[in-house]
Amino acid sequence: MNLTNATWRKASRSTSNGGQCVEVARISGTVAIRDSKDPGGPALLLTPRALRHLAAVLRNN
Secondary structure (H helix, E strand, O other): OOOOOOOOEEOOOOOOOOOOOEEEEEEOOEEEEEEOOOOOOOEEEEOHHHHHHHHHHHHOO
16 A cells, blocks of 8 residues: 555654654555654554554553
8 A cells, every 4th residue: 555645643642752653644444553753664554443453452451
């Protein structure tokens, strides 16, 4: 999937001090997640349902 025209948003809990930051973009029914410190690096592609499931699992661990 081509993500060059994606509109990326930084997670609300990310800080500006160079810490652990993620960005998300929604494109064609897919949610892309990337490390904001490495915007040219790999992106994880998930369906919105899979992202909700992942968030629930992470919250409960």
